[in-house]
Every structure is written in structure tokens, then in C-alpha cells.
Amino acid sequence: xxxxxxxxxxLLLNKRxxxxxxxxxxxxxxxxxxxxxxxxxxxxNYNTYSAMANAAAGPYNEEQAQISNAAYDAALDRxxxxxxxxxxxxxxxxxxxxxxxxxxxxxxxxxxNGPETQDLANLKGIYPIQDRMAVLEADGATDSxxxxxxxxxxxxxxxxxxxxxxxxxxxxxxxxxxGGMMTSILLFFPMSFLIASVYTKEKTTGxxxxxxxxxxxxxxxxxxxxxxTAVTCATTALAFFAGTFAGTFIPFxxxxxxxxxxxxxxxxxxxxxxxxIGGFAALSIVWVIFVAVVYGIxxxxxxxxxxxxxxxxxxxxLLLMSxxxxxxxxxxxxxxxxxxxxxxxxxxxxxxxxxxxxTTFNVFGMVVPYSIMALIVMTVLGILxxxxxxxxxxxxxxx
Amino acid sequence: MKIEMNGIYKNFGKKEVLQNVNLSMGNGLxxxxxPNGAGKTTLIRILAGVMRSTKGEVLIDGVNRETCGxxxxxxxxxxxxxVDFYDDFTGLEYLQYVAALKGLSPIQTTExxxxxxxxxxxxxxxxxxxxxxxxxxxxxxxIAQALLNDPEILILDEPTAGLDPHERIKFRNxxxxxxxxxxxxxxxxxxxxxxxxxxxxxxxxxGQVGDMQSSKHFIANMNxxxxxxxxxxxxxxxxxxxxxxxxxxxxxxxxxxxxxSEQKPSADAICKExxxxxxxxxMFNYKGGxxx
Numbered sequence: 199x200x201x202x203x204x205x206x207x208x209l210l211l212n213k214r215x216x217x218x219x220x221x222x223x224x225x226x227x228x229x230x231x232x233x234x235x236x237x238x239x240x241x242x243n244y245n246t247y248s249a250m251a252n253a254a255a256g257p258y259n260e261e262q263a264q265i266s267n268a269a270y271d272a273a274l275d276r277x278x279x280x281x282x283x284x285x286x287x288x289x290x291x292x293x294x295x296x297x298x299x300x301x302x303x304x305x306x307x308x309x310x311n312g313p314e315t316q317d318l319a320n321l322k323g324i325y326p327i328q329d330r331m332a333v334l335e336a337d338g339a340t341d342s343x344x345x346x347x348x349x350x351x352x353x354x355x356x357x358x359x360x361x362x363x364x365x366x367x368x369x370x371x372x373x374x375x376x377g378g379m380m381t382s383i384l385l386f387f388p389m390s391f392l393i394a395s396v397y398t399k400e401k402t403t404g405x406x407x408x409x410x411x412x413x414x415x416x417x418x419x420x421x422x423x424x425x426x427t428a429v430t431c432a433t434t435a436l437a438f439f440a441g442t443f444a445g446t447f448i449p450f451x452x453x454x455x456x457x458x459x460x461x462x463x464x465x466x467x468x469x470x471x472x473x474x475i476g477g478f479a480a481l482s483i484v485w486v487i488f489v490a491v492v493y494g495i496x497x498x499x500x501x502x503x504x505x506x507x508x509x510x511x512x513x514x515x516l517l518l519m520s521x522x523x524x525x526x527x528x529x530x531x532x533x534x535x536x537x538x539x540x541x542x543x544x545x546x547x548x549x550x551x552x553x554x555x556x557t558t559f560n561v562f563g564m565v566v567p568y569s570i571m572a573l574i575v576m577t578v579l580g581i582l583x584x585x586x587x588x589x590x591x592x593x594x595x596x597x
Numbered sequence: 598m599k600i601e602m603n604g605i606y607k608n609f610g611k612k613e614v615l616q617n618v619n620l621s622m623g624n625g626l627x628x629x630x631x632p633n634g635a636g637k638t639t640l641i642r643i644l645a646g647v648m649r650s651t652k653g654e655v656l657i658d659g660v661n662r663e664t665c666g667x668x669x670x671x672x673x674x675x676x677x678x679x680v681d682f683y684d685d686f687t688g689l690e691y692l693q694y695v696a697a698l699k700g701l702s703p704i705q706t707t708e709x710x711x712x713x714x715x716x717x718x719x720x721x722x723x724x725x726x727x728x729x730x731x732x733x734x735x736x737x738x739x740i741a742q743a744l745l746n747d748p749e750i751l752i753l754d755e756p757t758a759g760l761d762p763h764e765r766i767k768f769r770n771x772x773x774x775x776x777x778x779x780x781x782x783x784x785x786x787x788x789x790x791x792x793x794x795x796x797x798x799x800x801x802x803x804g805q806v807g808d809m810q811s812s813k814h815f816i817a818n819m820n821x822x823x824x825x826x827x828x829x830x831x832x833x834x835x836x837x838x839x840x841x842x843x844x845x846x847x848x849x850x851x852x853x854x855x856x857x858s859e860q861k862p863s864a865d866a867i868c869k870e871x872x873x874x875x876x877x878x879x880m881f882n883y884k885g886g887x888x889x
């Protein structure tokens with residue numbers, strides 16, 4: 199415990215890093231404010247939008263859908279594409295509402311009929327699922343992995359019922375801030391910088407000599423350093439979540455929609471998770487902290503193998519962005535490295551990807567959701583990295 | 598406790614830094630003398646267990662050090678040659694951290710820090726941040742950390758670098774008293790650090806060590822090889838290119854030169870009592886201020 203206290207002092211509880219952490223917290227807050235306030239242009243615009251959205255809240259309204267879809271189509275003719283509309287809608291609460299209801303009506307349509315372009319491995323929509331299940335039943339394949347998967351999915355979708363429209367624009371904004379790329383840049387980049395020195399510091403100061411020749415310099419020190427790394431990662435992640443959360447909601451003084459089903463959020467229309475938005479926000483925080491800790495342990499392993507903090511930081515970022523690098527390669531390479539893409543950090547820190555879709559894995563015939571698979575993969579990675587740090591420290595020498 | 602280093606070799610790439618080093622030490626203080634680049638730090642690191650030898654073994658009471666692990670490390674106190682401290686830590690925090698690394702209980706930690714801070718004259722500076730310490734203070738802090746666990750084996754690499762004369766004498770007294778029932782290996786290129794306190798001295802040159810002998814033995818071997826003679830400054834310039842000179846002091850317009858030579862260097866040269874520094878210079882054949 200004493201060693202842990204000092205390792206934490208070196209990594210987090212010192213003047214330099216306290217300043218970095220304070221600057222990060224303020225920046226996160228500002229980003230939260232930026233993402234929410236600036237998507238509405240002004241608080242007045244938000245209030246006007248809220249009044250319209252609250253009035254339309256509830257089950258699908260065909261009449262409202264027709265009005266909003268017509269307004270959307272007219273805007274599309276005028277402004278060219280969705281990005282153009284989004285830009286104009288910032289200053290036009292009515293258009294923003296129409297876009298939201300248009301998107302909602304599309305979600306309702308997809309709930310029953312599935313998207314226009316279906317991924318046959320991950321079928322969506324009540325009717326397409328029922329149709330496919332009927333085919334499988336006719337083939338006598340009711341014991342197959344695909345049938346079990348579709349059956350589970352159908353049961354969940356029917357239990358959740360047709361999505362309802364609600365005023366959740368702020369939550370949509372928050373979840374968008376917590377997306378994979380934003381989280382990696384805003385949270386994982388600075389976090390990588392903070393933890394990269396966990397072992398390199400001992401090399402640059404020459405303290406390695408004293409550590410490696412002391413009683414607890416091979417075993418207990420690893421536990422202390424990993425624990426300090428984990429706490430630093432968790433603290434940085436909490437600062438990110440607290441800052442963006444506060445920045446998103448404080449200007450409007452409302453947490454409206456916190457108790458609504460997760461499916462209400464536009465990016466979670468297909469989620470198989472049955473929980474409230476607030477519950478999911480809490481789950482997201484726990485999940486990203488978990489992934490951050492796993493990433494931190496891998497960074498500790500890199501730090502134990504290298505001599506300078508900048509090199510550790512660089513390789514850490516490369517590791518973080520490995521998905522993007524692989525996805526930019528040829529299709530044959532992509533197919534070969536599919537597991538790295540699926541469970542790379544850029545994917546796993548994206549809560550929408552992990553919890554928002556219908557992707558499942560066939561593990562010995564069992565239907566395993568993406569989130570559970572990611573949990574298993576991350577846990578295994580974390581354990582392997584920890585063992586790696588332990589072995590690395592045992593055999594580490596000065597030169 | 599008996600420490601043996603048997604057939605130690607160390608290569609860095611193609612460079613052979615240590616060649617067949619054999620040493621044996623019991624209780625007492627041992628001096629490892631040698632010029633910079635002789636391989637002292639490498640040897641010290643291998644003994645401290647922070648570097649692996651390419652070949653050879655270190656035995657602690659007949660047991661291979663590799664198999665002793667934590668037991669060995671709990672008995673070692675080590676002051677490396679180059680060590681810096683964490684900028685944000687105070688002297689007290691630094692010592693508390695090393696005490697935790699050495700597995701001391703909180704009570705032991707408090708007692709030992711008080712005792713050692715007093716010994717190395719840092720009591721009033723423990724609450725200051727290490728970054729504000731002078732070079733000498735950092736060295737004293739380093740010495741204190743090495744002694745925290747009351748080590749049975751104390752390994753000191755250039756411990757007096759940066760210390761003023763008063764601090765060096767104080768340090769010598771601390772280490773001398775400490776070495777009575779323990780093994781202390783002190784590596785240095787400053788002969789006076791070990792001259793009066795070392796039980797035995799070993800000289801190291803180009804990665805090889807000579808025999809471990811007492812200072813008296815080294816000095817006795819120098820009998821009839823140390824001379825003093827007078828010459829003028831112009832002659833000295835030429836003379837020092839070929840001779841090993843241990844001291845020069847002015848006398849009137851001339852200089853009195855202390856020379857190490859197996860033959861009488863001149864007709865008016867007078868044979869003098871040797872000391873360990875003479876033996877060191879003789880061993881390393883310092884001509885013109887460089888190792889030959």
C-alpha cells in the first residue's frame with residue numbers, strides 16, 4: 199500500500215500532473231458545452247426545440263411524421279445533403295425538430311422493415327427476422343446458431359416495442375461526445391501521455407538501480423505501478439465523463455430523458471440492451487474506465503520495455519489507432535486481421551459500437567453479444583499484459 | 598557473510614568490459630580502485646544484481662545469487678554512481694519510498710530515517726524538495742537510502758563524488774564504523790577514500806582485476822620505487838612525458854618532484870616512504886596524467 203501511494207504520487211499526485219488534470223477537466227467541460235450549446239446555436243433555440251419535441255413526445259404519430267418528412271425533403275432539396283441541413287438547423291429549431299422526427303420515423307420504419315441495405319450476418323427489422331426464421335424453420339434448422347440468434351433478437355425487439363419519440367437531443371449530443379474517435383483523442387491521448395512515464399521515469403533518473411536491487415523491486419513494485427496506472431487511467435476517464443456531462447447539461451439545467459429507454463437515442467435504435475439512458479451512461483463510464491485500465495496496463499508493459507516517454511506515447515497512440523491503419527489496407531488484409539479491427543481500442547472504447555448494435559459471435563454454438571465478447575477479449579488482454587509486466591520486471595536489468 | 602565472484606565476463610556487443618574477474622570478500626570494507634572506464638561500475642552492477650554477467654557467477658555464502666532472489670536483495674544496500682531523484686519528492690518522501698521498496702515497517706522507517714538523516718546531516722533539509730538539493734546533499738541522501746535497511750552487503754559506487762572534504766571525512770567514519778560486521782565494497786578512483794579504512798584493496802584496469810591485498814601490502818611492494826628530486830619547471834615539462842609523477846611542489850625557483858620509478862631516476866634523487874596513491878599510480882602507470 200505504501201509503495202502504491204508513492205507510485206501514485208509519481209504518476210498523478212504531483213504538481214505538474216495536477217495542473218494537467220485541471221486543464222483537462224476544464225477543457226472537457228468546454229467541449230461538452232460546445233457540443234450541446236453550439237448544436238442549437240443558443241439556449242433560446244433549445245428551449246423552442248424542447249417545447250416542440252415535448253409536445254410530440256410519445257408513440258409514433260403518422261400525421262407528424264408526414265409533416266416532418268415533407269419539411270425534411272424540402273430542406274434536402276434546398277441545402278443538398280444531411281450535413282447542410284444540420285448546419286442550418288442549428289439556428290432553426292423548427293427544422294431541427296423536423297429533422298429529429300424524420301430520423302425517428304426512419305427508425306420506426308427500420309424497427310419493422312429493417313434498413314434498406316441489410317447485413318445478412320446481422321439482420322435487422324421485425325419482418326425480415328420473422329421471414330428468415332420462417333425459412334430456417336422450413337429447413338428444420340431451428341437448432342442452428344443463426345436461428346437461436348434471430349430468436350433472441352426478435353424476443354428482445356418485441357419486448358422493447360416500437361420506439362417512441364422523446365426530447366433526448368442533449369443525451370444524443372453527450373453520447374456523440376463519448377463516441378470512439380472523440381474518446382480516443384480527448385481521453386486516451388492525454389492519458390497515454392500521463393502514464394507513459396510509469397517505468398521510463400526510473401530509467402531517466404537512474405532509480406532503476408535502486409529499485410531492482412531492493413527487496414520489493416521485482417514483485418510488489420509491479421503491483422504498485424499497475425495499481426497506480428489503473429487509478430490514473432480511471433481518474434482521467436472520470437474527469438472526461440464528469441467534464442463532458444457537466445458541460446452538456448449545466449447550461450440547460452435539465453437532465454430530461456434520463457429515465458427513458460436506451461432505444462430512444464438515435465444511435466441505439468438497434469441496441470439489444472434493455473436499460474434506461476441514465477443506466478447506460480453509468481455503464482458507459484464503467485466500460486470505458488475498464489478499457490482504459492486495460493490500455494494502461496499495456497502502456498505499462500511498453501514503458502517497461504522502452505527508455506523514453508515519447509517513444510512509449512507514440513507506440514501507444516499507434517496501438518490505439520491500429521483499427522484505422524488496418525482498415526485502410528486492402529480487403530484481403532482486412533479479412534485476415536478482422537479480430538484486431540473488431541476488438542481494437544478504437545472500436546472497444548466506442549460504446550455505440552459495443553452496445554448499440556446487433557452483432558453477435560458464435561462461440562462453440564453459443565450466441566455471444568459483442569459487448570460480452572469485448573469484455574472477455576479485454577480481460578484476457580489485460581491479464582496477459584499484467585503477466586508481461588511482471589516477467590519484464592523480473593528479467594529487467596540496467597543495460 | 599562471504600561473497601565470491603567467479604570468472605565474471607561482461608560484453609557490450611563486441612566490447613569486452615569485464616574479463617575473467619575473480620574476487621572473494623568477507624566482512625570488512627573492500628576498496629575497488631581504478632581509473633574511469635576500467636569497468637568498476639559494471640562490476641558493481643553485476644554484484645548488486647541489476648545487471649547480468651555474460652559469463653560467470655556470484656556466490657553468496659556459497660549459494661548462487663540468482664537463486665537467492667528476494668533474500669539477497671533484502672540484505673543489499675546500493676548507492677549507484679549516477680542517480681537522480683524525483684523532482685516532486687521531498688528528501689523525507691524519497692527516503693520513505695526507498696524504505697517501502699526495502700520492506701521496512703512504518704515504525705522502522707521513521708526511526709531509521711531520523712537516525713540516518715542525523716548521520717548524513719540532512720535532518721533540517723528533509724522537508725525540502727530533492728530538486729532544490731545541492732550535489733553534495735543529493736549524494737548524502739543517496740548514502741542514507743543505501744543504509745536504510747541496515748544492509749549486510751553495502752555496495753557504494755563513487756560515493757564521495759561531490760562531497761566537500763568535511764563531508765568526505767564524515768562519510769569515511771560512517772562507512773568504517775558500519776563495516777565492522779558487514780561486507781562493504783567501495784568503488785572509487787579517489788585513493789584517499791579507501792586508503793585508511795579498507796581492509797583490502799583491489800585494483801582494476803581494462804576490465805581486469807589484480808589481487809585483493811591490504812593497503813600495507815600494496816605500499817610494501819612500492820618500497821624503493823618512490824623518489825623525490827629537484828628540477829626546474831622547464832625540465833619538468835619534458836620529464837613528466839615519460840615519468841610517473843605522484844606529486845609536485847615548488848621550492849624557491851625550482852620544484853620538488855615525487856616520482857615513481859623502479860630505477861633511481863637521477864643521481865640526486867632521494868628514496869621516500871611510499872603510500873597507496875603511489876601504488877595506484879604505479880599500477881596504472883600514469884604518464885603525463887594519462888593511463889598508459
